[in-house]
Amino acid sequence: MIELPEAATLARQLSAAFTGRTVASATAGQTPHGFAFYNREAAEFGPLLTGGAVGRAAAYGGVVEVPVGAFRLVLNDGARLRRLAPGTPRPPRHQLLVEFDDGAALACTVQMYAGIALVEDGDDVGPYVRAARDAPSPLTAAFTLDHLRGLVAQAPARASVKELLATKQRIPGLGNGCLHDIAFYAGLHPRRRIETLAPRDLVHLHATLLAVLRRMTDDGGRDTERDLHGEPGRYPTTLSARTQGLPCPRCGSAITKQTFLGGTIYFCVRCQPLP
Structure with missing residues (x-):
């Protein structure tokens, strides 16, 4: 499960791997999972992500957030993320697969349960993500x-x-x-x-x-x-x-x-x- 150390690590690695890349295609919900919690219909993820430029990822508590075009991809808990190199076979089962313009991909599979959200500024991200953003982090001097x-x-x-x-x-x-x-x-x-x-x-x-x-x-x-x-x-x-x-x-x-x-x-x- 993603906790604070893993979120910080994933955000750093996602930034190094994908910042500046453009999404070529995306598929959500290919493999049904009863505890994969999407904030919108899975069929909406592909059209909304495709063509978006990727910004630097950030971590808040146990939450990972990746800017993509006008949206932010927000992942937490049991979201298992893997970078797939160009030419690498794609997993047949996944809850989110994002292909990039350089031939690499990001696969997300859910272990136990996970939140997978695509949000815009002003969207309600829910109490879990709000708490992660607002609370002082133990990795900063604010956690006194x-x-x-x-x-x-x-x-x-x-x-x-x-x-x-x-x-x-x-x-x-x-x-x-x-x-x-x-x-x-x-x-x-x-x-x-x-x-x-x-x-x-x-x-x-x-x-x-x-x-x-x-x-x-x-x-x-x-x-x-x-x-x-x-x-x-x-x-x-x-x-x-x-x-x-x-x-x-x-x-x-x-x-x-x-x-x-x-x-x-x-x-x-x-x-x-x-x-």
Whole structure:
């Protein structure tokens, strides 16, 4: 799934690959998918995209936005993007395929669920994209300790660390994937209630959150995800499905997996104790 580090990586790669190119043709909805959410009829994408010049892509939280002519192509969540070189066979199944004037193409397939939107200025992009655009990014100086304190103050006192960090779009682009390494290096159990956090815990959490997300981004995303060219990210996840049951790098205890808040959590029982 696209989270903040992957969105930033994809935007950079899309800009390098397609800026200045012109769309030769486009097809949306060729392969039906019950959880591919288009903002308009799929048949409209081709005529609206064709002939459009591509601008520099941008990332907002976990959202990737590509200017094409008078429109912006907005992609998020499980939108798996791949650049296809000229002459490369096109995948038979896809939810969006954009061909360019140089013979290259962009293919989008949906993993689990994804938003695929084509919008103009003034269009309602929905609360998810609005939140991603408007909220301070942890990759910038705008995400201050006071901002994190404000998020804690607005959340229910009995909310968990996972609920604070990875739900309700409080921190756009930070989801259940990035959560685990942040919580691990902050020494906080994902189930821990935020009402038990001392001021020093929040200081440490803020610094850890910024450092981990910056490293994930600088390394081209997590090793559990793939980039525009099909390569895995270079950030080695400490806690993920890949490391479940392996020794904790700090204490040697087995990394534990549990189900919590509608998803999976990974943690070390010794390094992330519950109070």
